[in-house]
Amino acid sequence: MTEHIDVRTGVYYDSVTLLRITQAARSAPGVTAAQVAMATELNLDLARGMGFEVPADVTTNDLLITLRGDDQGAIDAGIAALEGALADAAAAGRAAGGLGSGPAPRTVRGAAASHPDAPLALLSVPGQYVLGEAMDAIAAGRHVMIFSDNVPIDDELAIKRAAAQAGVLVMGPDCGTAIVGGVGLGFANVLGEYDGQSVGVIAASGTGAQHVTALLDDAKVDVSHVLGLGGRDLSEQVGGMSALQALQLLGDDPQTDRILVISKPPHPATADKVRAAADQIGKPVTYVLLGPGQPTITDGVGAVLDDLGIAVPAWRTWNEAAASSAPGALRGLYSGGTLADEAMLVASGVLGDIRSNIPLSPELALPADATAAGTPDLTGLGNVVVDLGDDEFTAGRPHPMIDPTVRLDLLAAQAADPEVSVILLDVVLGHSAEADPAARLAPAIADALASAGRPLSVVVALCGTDGDPQGRDRQADALAAAGAAVYTSNAEAAQVAANLAAGRTLEGARA
Structure with missing residues (x-):
């Protein structure tokens, strides 16, 4: 070496x-x-x-x-x-x-001065430096998207209070997905333009926003904007400050006819505050607030379609017959935290407790030694769903939506574990994501199935659109050819995977 x-x-x-x-x-x-x-x-x-x-x-x-x-x-x-x-x-x-061969601006203040008509500043700097740059953007009258994570909560509060006073929106911190006027920022899918009413999305969830918009696009429903909030905005401490600003902006936007709000479970008082504000804007608002007993993302999109008088389509699948029933453990290897949450909520209704690094309840957390090496060791842990995009697995290395190396290693380990009968994966397409996920994942799936030496199913939730640069159908075809059953609905994929792990037939697994 x-x-x-x-x-x-x-x-x-x-x-x-x-x-x-x-x-x-x-x-x-x-x-x-x-x-x-x-x-x-x-x-x-x-x-x-x-x-x-x-x-x-x-x-x-x-x-x-x-x-x-x-x-x-x-x-x-x-x-x-x-x-x-x-x-x-x-x-x-x-x-x-925009400066030809000259140096680009090195601060938000410099960029604002050289681009006086730019309405939004996008920040991707170490978290400890966000406060000053965000305050400069707000002082310049700009909306702000903060891609950075590890921003202290006190800094977030100061930034959002200043933004509220200035009448501008702060998306983030840790906001990875937004679409503003058709322009994707961060991880975003390519959406079509369709006649009929437009839906504006407010999201305290990156992959949740992508899944919502991908399903709406499948149903040929126009999306006006996707405004991210950051994962802490709907907490008790932050109190939905960005959500309230986003509601006002979409309420005033003539291109937005109705609004969909998606989030992990918010604090009840904050949710009440957001609902009260939504009641005043004069536009229909649909809520997808993931949690036990709450609608799935697919259900929420279906509710919007029902309200629009659009028949809910049969969400596309590829190679569904590849999924075979075999009692055993379910292992979910996810890159998106919200999609992992939804998978656990769905699968736990079939399999009971599911352990995770982002558990639905504290007692279901993975043991410390399972993640100590930076790559999870799930041996002997039963049903598990891991969010490989969580900070503990991405510190100093690429997110799995960009580089799948860690997940590919984990996929091989689950195939070698005789306890495992079903492996559940998400694949998220769009701008900023891996250019060709199937190029590495499909051979890894084929190898896993060939080497397992026992009945093993691989189920994939594919989040993407026809317009994405990776080519959704091309990705689906390659994954299906490798032996995976592919679903465009994450909830359906999780339901099928859980039922297969419970030993039910494919027909029963769809229920």
């Missing part, structure tokens, strides 16, 4: 860009490990944990590049790949700045 360590002083890229650069380096032939990240203490610990000897004088203002490969040729290939990705990122930054 050959290693390469490089420290570049005074160079900064946001976390999303660095994830893509890391992915480019890891994809080079012969590269076995790679990390391109700002030299924060967390990332330094990760590099050390990967076995690299980090220079003692590195600082948080430095870019740390670590590569390991089979030989020097692999290292050279990795360096070439990351240099190309760095060059692409620099070119994109110059283009976004």
